Every structure is written in C-alpha cells, then in structure tokens.
Amino acid sequence: MRRGVRFPAWYLLLVAVLGILSGCQSLRDLERFAIRHHSVLTEGLGLELRRPPSDSSFRYFFLQVDVAALCVAIRDWSIAQIPGGAGDLDQLICDGKTLRGSIEPTAGGGSAFIAQLTHYSAALGVAISQACYATGHNHERAVLRQLLGELDLDGVLIQADALHTQKPFFGSSRSSGPTSS
Numbered sequence: 001m002r003r004g005v006r007f008p009a010w011y012l013l014l015v016a017v018l019g020i021l022s023g024c025q026s027l028r029d030l031e032r033f034a035i036r037h038h039s040v041l042t043e044g045l046g047l048e049l050r051r052p053p054s055d056s057s058f059r060y061f062f063l064q065v066d067v068a069a070l071c072v073a074i075r076d077w078s079i080a081q082i083p084g085g086a087g088d089l090d091q092l093i094c095d096g097k098t099l100r101g102s103i104e105p106t107a108g109g110g111s112a113f114i115a116q117l118t119h120y121s122a123a124l125g126v127a128i129s130q131a132c133y134a135t136g137h138n139h140e141r142a143v144l145r146q147l148l149g150e151l152d153l154d155g156v157l158i159q160a161d162a163l164h165t166q167k168p169f170f171g172s173s174r175s176s177g178p179t180s181s
Contacts, residue, residue: 007053012061015041015053027055067132075129075150082124092128092153093120094160096140099132112136117143119151 019033034041034052042049053061082089095118102114117140118130129151133143140163148158 007049007057007061009061011045011047011049012053012058013065016058016061027058030058031055071129071131072150078126078128082121082126089121089124089128089153089156091121091123091157091159093122094118094144094147094158095120096143096161098135106136115140117147119147 015034015037016030018037019030022033024030024033031052031054038049038052041047096115097118099114099116103111104113106112112135114132115135116130116132119128120126121128129147131143131147133140144160
C-alpha cells in the first residue's frame with residue numbers, strides 16, 4: 001500500500017546539501033530546514049510538492065544512497081569545473097582529519113573513529129576528491145593510495161603528512177618517492 005509522498009532523489013539531495021551547509025546536524029534539523037524553505041524551493045525549482053520531506057524521507061533516502069558512487073560523481077563534476085580538467089593540476093595537498101563526535105571505544109581498549117581524507121588544490125581553491133573511512137577497517141595510507149590511483153596525476157606534486165613518506169607507500173613504479181625540501 002503506497003503511503004506518503006514520493007520525492008525526487010535529486011531534490012532530497014539538494015535539500016540535504018543546503019541544510020548541511022546551513023548548519024543542520026540531524027535528520028530533524030533537515031526536516032525543519034525543508035519546512036522553512038519549502039515554498040521558496042518548490043517555487044524556484046518549478047515543483048509542485050504538497051509538503052516538504054520529513055525526517056523519515058531523508059532517513060530512507062540516505063539508506064539507499066551509494067556513497068562511493070556519489071563521491072565519484074562529485075569528484076568528476078569538480079574536475080570538470082576546472083579549465084583544462086585535471087591536466088592543469090600541478091600540485092595536490094592530501095590531508096586526513098577525524099570527524100568530530102565519531103569516536104567509539106574498541107573491545108581492546110583503544111578507540112575507533114571515522115576519518116576523512118581530502119585532496120585539495122591550493123592553486124584552484126577546490127577539493128578535488130575525498131573519501132571517508134572507519135579507522136577500525138582501513139588506514140589513511142591505503143585510502144590515499146586508492147584515491148591517487150583513481151586520478152591521472154603524471155607530473156603532479158603530491159604533498160602529504162610524514163605518515164605517507166614510509167618506503168612501503170612508495171613501492172609502485174609510478175612513484176618517484178618522497179622528497180625533502
């Protein structure tokens with residue numbers, strides 16, 4: 001039995017992005033944001049939606065989103081906005097950060113958390129790509145290696161933390177190894 005209102009996925013993603021950029025930190029915050037801006041958004045986008053999405057609408061939507069595919073789409077879009085594409089990149093800065101509030105104690109007495117690794121072009125002023133990972137299941141070096149492997153970076157200077165200057169990281173034939181300045 002069909003109940004409720006169906007919302008286009010692009011609309012839910014748009015409202016979620018706008019809400020998060022406006023400071024929303026929960027599904028209830030997104031619902032309140034959607035209620036406050038419903039008439040302006042639907043009028044501006046030429047949509048006829050009877051009511052704004054609820055917190056449940058966002059919850060069901062987020063459960064169905066393929067996060068990896070979304071990250072690839074955002075990366076490809078970001079690169080497409082650069083005049084000349086990724087070929088004009090001469091330097092990438094790579095940095096990892098832990099996400100606030102994501103720390104959880106582990107059974108062994110340590111801590112696990114969610115972290116994010118970002119590739120940033122200072123010259124262009126944009127983040128080129130990023131990935132989130134759980135520290136209990138992955139490591140920043142592996143995530144950086146994966147992200148770098150997805151881009152054509154011949155001749156691009158990569159700046160990263162000292163964590164990434166260990167010899168095992170530079171075992172590939174494509175790498176010229178770490179340098180000191």
